[in-house]
Amino acid sequence: xxxxxxxxxxxxxxxxxxxxxxxxxxxxxxxxxxxxxxxxxxxxxxxxxxxxxxxxxxxxxxxxxxxxxxxxxxxxxxxxxxxxxxxxxxxxxxxxxxxxxxxxxxxxxxxxxx
Amino acid sequence: xxxxxxxxxxxxxxxxxxxxxxxxxxxxxxxxxxxxxxxxxxxxxxxxxxxxxxxxxxxxxxxxxxxxxxxxxxxxxxxxxxxxxxxxxxxxxxxxxxxxxxxxxxxxxxxxx
Numbered sequence: 319x320x321x322x323x324x325x326x327x328x329x330x331x332x333x334x335x336x337x338x339x340x341x342x343x344x345x346x347x348x349x350x351x352x353x354x355x356x357x358x359x360x361x362x363x364x365x366x367x368x369x370x371x372x373x374x375x376x377x378x379x380x381x382x383x384x385x386x387x388x389x390x391x392x393x394x395x396x397x398x399x400x401x402x403x404x405x406x407x408x409x410x411x412x413x414x415x416x417x418x419x420x421x422x423x424x425x426x427x428x429x430x431x432x
Numbered sequence: 433x434x435x436x437x438x439x440x441x442x443x444x445x446x447x448x449x450x451x452x453x454x455x456x457x458x459x460x461x462x463x464x465x466x467x468x469x470x471x472x473x474x475x476x477x478x479x480x481x482x483x484x485x486x487x488x489x490x491x492x493x494x495x496x497x498x499x500x501x502x503x504x505x506x507x508x509x510x511x512x513x514x515x516x517x518x519x520x521x522x523x524x525x526x527x528x529x530x531x532x533x534x535x536x537x538x539x540x541x542x543x544x545x
Binding site: 360409 | 436469490533538539
């Protein structure tokens with residue numbers, strides 16, 4: 319079945335550092351890929367998405383590129399802020415099967431220190 | 433901005449007891465979901481619900497689980513006889529259209545003692 323693997327956390331960075339959170343997936347067909355973020359005490363929020371190979375999703379300075387050849391969707395940000403501290407989840411959905419339930423990775427906690 | 437809400441935020445129960453987790457989806461949404469996350473593990477799909485019936489469920493969603501939309505606003509998950517391994521964070525989500533974004537609630541942390 320489909321699966322998503324993320325790097326384990328926590329990831330601890332200083333403010334303005336470069337961020338990469340790795341995500342790889344296993345899926346049949348052509349899934350859509352997502353990054354969700356969960357701030358403390360809140361629900362999962364969609365951060366960005368990409369629906370086909372070589373698409374780049376971006377939002378709030380975060381970017382991720384759908385790489386079909388490496389089955390990856392790594393999350394990057396050039397300069398993190400303390401307010402970016404949260405748990406980040408990579409996810410996929412099979413866009414062409416009608417099954418719209420998301421398959422998630424285990425989440426990566428990011429801690430940004432001032 | 434409309435949001436999905438869940439109550440309670442934390443539920444503690446004894447093994448074998450019934451629990452009902454409640455969700456209020458965004459008002460014009462038509463598709464509803466429950467997911468759960470056992471501490472330190474992946475977020476896992478449990479069940480999806482559309483047009484007053486279950487449209488899909490995972491292998492986790494056995495006979496101990498049921499879902500209901502008792503009125504026009506609430507969407508509930510019932511666990512009939514809780515087990516220790518049901519301890520997890522339970523997330524509700526909703527979306528408006530077949531291809532639309534899923535909006536998640538803040539979760540209910542269930543602790544079974």
